[in-house]
Amino acid sequence: MDIRRIVFVYIKYEEAKEKSMKKKLLAVILAIAVSCQSLPVYAGEMADIFSDSGTEMSEEEKVTDDFSDGEAKKNVETTEEMSQTDPEFISPEEEPAENILKDDQNENDSSDENSDENQVSAYSADIELTYGDYKYIVSGQEATVIKYIGSESTVKLPEKINNYVVNTIGERAFQSCLSLTEIEIPDSVEEIGDSAFQNCGSLTEVTGGRRLKKIGYEAF
Incomplete structure (x- = not known):
């Protein structure tokens, strides 16, 4: 090239x-x-x-408030929808009268039970009570027979007196009951006090009392 x-x-x-x-x-x-x-x-x-940032912040706060109001309204609407669609959802205003009556009855029963318990605990061991031919005192749920005021020849001591379990025959409870010939002691009795049947000259038969734990001095 x-x-x-x-x-x-x-x-x-x-x-x-x-x-x-x-x-x-x-x-x-x-x-x-x-x-x-x-x-x-x-x-x-x-x-x-x-x-313009201040204006934008105010608009954002307004949007947030609107959103919160919307959420609350949505929750209310959801609750209303549940009450209309779900048969198991019951609002307090729609609670059946049957349930209300049942609750009231339960409260009344509880009140009655409490009043009975209070009545039981109201008696002290120093108060002497009378039931038929028996005078007795109570301690808790148990009764002690302190005096027989009847004149029967055959006596069947009750296991309970006014819903109190007869646990003890007190001292001299049947002392000098000359007409008494037979007595049946319930199995709830665990103790017979001193001289409980002293001077019962006609008493020839005593039955029951299979849970006796203590028999006092000169009980018979």
């Missing part, structure tokens, strides 16, 4: 390369200039954004 042609091509290449560099440099300068001109505008926009 001709050397002159090679040199010519090289020169053209260098000229094209130099023009391309100049164009790139010019583009960079123009971009910097445009950026410098847009800075005041951007600063103004930022100032407007910060000045």
Whole structure:
């Protein structure tokens, strides 16, 4: 190839390369200039954004309040839907009268039981009570017969007196009951006091009392 042609091509290449560099440099300068001109505008926009931030916060709070109100309303609507669709969901206002009456009856029963217990505990061991031919005192749920005031020849001592379990025949309870010939003692009795049947000259038969633990001095 001709050397002159090679040199010519090289020169053209260098000229094209130099023009391309100049164009790139010019583009960079123009971009910097445009950026410098847009800075005041951007600063103004930022100032407007910060000045409007208070308004935006108020709008957000309003949206939050609206959302809370919506949630409460939604909960109320959900409760109403459950009461209409779910047969097992019963609001206090819709509770059947049968359940209310049953609860009242249970409360009354509890009150009666408490009153009975209070009546039982109201008697002390010092108060002498009378039941038929017997005088007795109570201690807790148990009764002690302290005096027989009847005149029967055959006596069957009750196991309970006014719902109190007869646990003891007290001292001298049947003393000098001359008409007494037979007596049946319930198995609830665990103790017979001193001289309980002393001077019962006609007494010939005593039965029962299979759980007796203590018989007092000269009980018979």
